[in-house]
Amino acid sequence: MNQQDMGDPRTTGGVHQRRNRAWLRWVPAVAAPAVIAAGVLVGSIPARAGDALADKTPADVLALLAGHKTHTFSGTIEQASELGLPELPATGPSSGPASDDPAASAIEMLTGEHTARVFMDGKAKARIQVVDRFAERNIIRRDNDVWFYSSKDNSTAHLTLPDHARDLPLEGPALPGTSPESATPEGSMVPPTPQDLAAKFLAAADSTTAVSVGPDVQVAGRAAYNLVLEPRTGNTLVGMISIAVDGETGMPLSVEVTARGAGEPAFRTGFTSLSLDAPDAALFNFVPPPGSPVEELQFQHPTHQAAGPGSSGYPEAHTDPDQLAAGIKDKAGSYLAGTGWETVVELPTETGAGAKLSTALAQNPLLGQAAVVVPGGRLLSSALFNVLLTDDGRVFAGMVPADRLQAASSAP
Amino acid sequence: MPSSANAKEKSNAAGMAAVAGPRGAGMSLLLSEIAVLFRRRRTWALLLALAAIPVLIAVAVRVSSAVPPGRGPAFLDRITQNGLFVAFTAMLVSVPLFLPLTVGVVAGDTIAGEANLGTLRYLLVAPAGRVRLLLVKYAGALAFCLAAPLTVALAGAAIGAALFPVGPVTLLSGDVIQPPEAVLRLLLISAYLAVSLAGLSAIGLFLSTLTVVPVGAMAATVVLSVVSQVLDQLPQLEWLHPWLFSHYWLGFGDLLRQPVLWDSFASNAPLQAGYVAVFGALAYGRFVTKDVLS
Numbered sequence: 001m002n003q004q005d006m007g008d009p010r011t012t013g014g015v016h017q018r019r020n021r022a023w024l025r026w027v028p029a030v031a032a033p034a035v036i037a038a039g040v041l042v043g044s045i046p047a048r049a050g051d052a053l054a055d056k057t058p059a060d061v062l063a064l065l066a067g068h069k070t071h072t073f074s075g076t077i078e079q080a081s082e083l084g085l086p087e088l089p090a091t092g093p094s095s096g097p098a099s100d101d102p103a104a105s106a107i108e109m110l111t112g113e114h115t116a117r118v119f120m121d122g123k124a125k126a127r128i129q130v131v132d133r134f135a136e137r138n139i140i141r142r143d144n145d146v147w148f149y150s151s152k153d154n155s156t157a158h159l160t161l162p163d164h165a166r167d168l169p170l171e172g173p174a175l176p177g178t179s180p181e182s183a184t185p186e187g188s189m190v191p192p193t194p195q196d197l198a199a200k201f202l203a204a205a206d207s208t209t210a211v212s213v214g215p216d217v218q219v220a221g222r223a224a225y226n227l228v229l230e231p232r233t234g235n236t237l238v239g240m241i242s243i244a245v246d247g248e249t250g251m252p253l254s255v256e257v258t259a260r261g262a263g264e265p266a267f268r269t270g271f272t273s274l275s276l277d278a279p280d281a282a283l284f285n286f287v288p289p290p291g292s293p294v295e296e297l298q299f300q301h302p303t304h305q306a307a308g309p310g311s312s313g314y315p316e317a318h319t320d321p322d323q324l325a326a327g328i329k330d331k332a333g334s335y336l337a338g339t340g341w342e343t344v345v346e347l348p349t350e351t352g353a354g355a356k357l358s359t360a361l362a363q364n365p366l367l368g369q370a371a372v373v374v375p376g377g378r379l380l381s382s383a384l385f386n387v388l389l390t391d392d393g394r395v396f397a398g399m400v401p402a403d404r405l406q407a408a409s410s411a412p
Numbered sequence: 413m414p415s416s417a418n419a420k421e422k423s424n425a426a427g428m429a430a431v432a433g434p435r436g437a438g439m440s441l442l443l444s445e446i447a448v449l450f451r452r453r454r455t456w457a458l459l460l461a462l463a464a465i466p467v468l469i470a471v472a473v474r475v476s477s478a479v480p481p482g483r484g485p486a487f488l489d490r491i492t493q494n495g496l497f498v499a500f501t502a503m504l505v506s507v508p509l510f511l512p513l514t515v516g517v518v519a520g521d522t523i524a525g526e527a528n529l530g531t532l533r534y535l536l537v538a539p540a541g542r543v544r545l546l547l548v549k550y551a552g553a554l555a556f557c558l559a560a561p562l563t564v565a566l567a568g569a570a571i572g573a574a575l576f577p578v579g580p581v582t583l584l585s586g587d588v589i590q591p592p593e594a595v596l597r598l599l600l601i602s603a604y605l606a607v608s609l610a611g612l613s614a615i616g617l618f619l620s621t622l623t624v625v626p627v628g629a630m631a632a633t634v635v636l637s638v639v640s641q642v643l644d645q646l647p648q649l650e651w652l653h654p655w656l657f658s659h660y661w662l663g664f665g666d667l668l669r670q671p672v673l674w675d676s677f678a679s680n681a682p683l684q685a686g687y688v689a690v691f692g693a694l695a696y697g698r699f700v701t702k703d704v705l706s
Contacts, residue, residue, distance in 0.1 A: 029690075032689040035689075036689065134665040149586035151583075156586070288586075291493050291582075
């Protein structure tokens with residue numbers, strides 16, 4: 001500033017001039033917030049892709065999605081959900097939300113917001129990092145070795161995949177997080193990736209589903225087709241599922257599930273950043289850190305598992321309500337009522353998920369409170385799926401309104 | 413206000429008045445400001461109080477039995493195996509209150525302290541100009557923002573190395589880095605915290621132009637930092653959270669991942685820059701139109 005600034009302004013000019021100046025001096029104080037507000041507004045306008053994607057029919061987009069071979073990338077996935085379930089966060093900056101209670105852990109993964117970094121180099125090398133505040137859960141797969149690491153208690157678990165399981169089509173694009181869940185430490189559950197969910201919902205997309213292509217979207221800075229699945233029935237809680245399919249590679253970039261009649265998605269997972277370059281190879285070399293106890297896990301081949309009635313595939317996967325919600329359609333016949341989106345599944349109570357869920361409800365006060373007493377049992381209700389625990393101990397679940405669960409439970 | 417500081421402020425003002433030429437004045441004013449700041453007994457007391465935090469933590473862990481994993485602040489259970497974790501724990505502990513407290517004291521004192529001592533008009537007699545004085549005062553506060561977390565980090569690393577073994581550091585991702593890289597990460601975290609405190613310093617600078625009672629500006633700055641953190645805890649105000657200057661303060665944990673996650677820094681830096689711009693402009697508006705009578 002120049003000489004006029006120094007000292008008392010009264011000495012530098014007439015009163016009138018000083019008033020003028022005084023007014024001008026406040027201009028930056030008004031301009032700075034205005035510029036910031038303008039910048040934020042401009043930034044919040046969704047960026048339109050310069051080069052629009054060529055128009056494609058739903059069948060073309062489905063083919064693009066089915067044909068995608070992107071198994072080398074690194075990216076960040078963010079998941080947010082408003083399911084109406086109680087959030088089970090561990091408060092305080094020091095503690096991550098990882099919980100010892102498997103059901104709470106699953107619900108924790110399903111509710112609230114989560115960030116995960118995913119690194120993949122081909123089908124056999126993968127690393128998923130679930131980012132918590134001052135904590136992290138890692139799953140690292142390198143060929144036959146799968147490592148689980150939780151920073152919260154500095155614990156490590158190791159699993160050796162047998163050779164015949166090496167090329168096992170682990171659900172999704174070989175993501176170890178969705179490998180046979182009986183083998184994963186319960187605390188290490190990871191949020192489902194867009195690939196997982198897209199695969200599951202597409203498996204459900206049959207004649208009961210209307211498939212269309214919406215206006216192109218931008219996900220993680222990439223132009224993507226917006227594949228929209230709409231159940232043709234009114235007897236489901238799901239209103240619409242949008243899958244963003246990368247226009248270039250066909251990779252699913254995000255999945256949004258909107259409940260029937262709702263305006264905003266109840267569940268959303270998608271990439272916020274994505275790079276198709278190969279990640280640093282050192283990321284997949286995991287050595288248990290010093291002082292960390294290593295638990296050796298036994299691989300259980302899905303078909304070797306004690307096959308209870310109705311357990312086709314991964315029975316334990318039921319404990320993850322997300323998979324329960326998403327994968328209900330694939331589960332076994334004798335326990336099912338309804339078809340397609342109206343499917344109601346009865347969970348085997350003696351062994352698997354039904355029993356676990358009952359115990360979890362009994363033990364976890366938050367979950368217990370969330371379960372409402374209804375005629376015939378207790379209902380755990382969310383925006384996208386319902387779970388009914390009948391008074392005689394059976395467990396029914398489905399992406400359907402509660403009355404259909406009750407009807408299924410009272411059916412002979 | 414200690415009388416020795418009073419005398420030093422006066423010598424500072426007198427020294428600056430002697431400097432000739434407006435261009436050279438800025439640099440020497442800055443050097444003189446920083447020298448005065450770090451020669452003050454109060455600044456040393458603040459830094460010593462910060463250094464006491466890791467010492468207390470380390471001694472407490474040393475004399476008590478092992479901390480079970482998952483209890484207390486993050487990293488606390490790692491200290492017995494690796495002394496460097498004292499520094500990480502101490503930084504985590506000092507972020508919510510101690511760092512904002514000390515920064516609030518320094519930033520709140522910038523202009524109001526001079527006005528209170530009656531030295532402000534001497535400074536304004538020098539051909540430096542009000543804007544330059546404001547910039548220099550803010551730069552001094554920033555220097556303290558850098559020194560404060562650095563003090564915690566270095567004191568933590570030193571006391572940790574003295575009381576516990578030092579070895580490879582396990583990151584949150586489970587990867588292991590060697591001590592030199594761990595020290596580098598410590599410095600990175602200090603820099604992250606310095607950036608995080610820049611917005612609060614700008615708020616303190618503005619509040620300091622409003623009053624001639626430095627304690628008032630200090631207290632208001634510290635109270636604002638607490639209010640911001642309380643608001644950050646209320647889920648009903650979720651839309652507001654990304655706009656709170658304290659929102660990313662604890663995001664420095666992302667620098668302890670492998671590879672380093674820069675997302676919180678990328679969100680934090682523009683946010684702090686925005687606070688600096690807004691409150692810097694407010695401080696400018698207030699200070700250049702202010703009648704300086706003391």
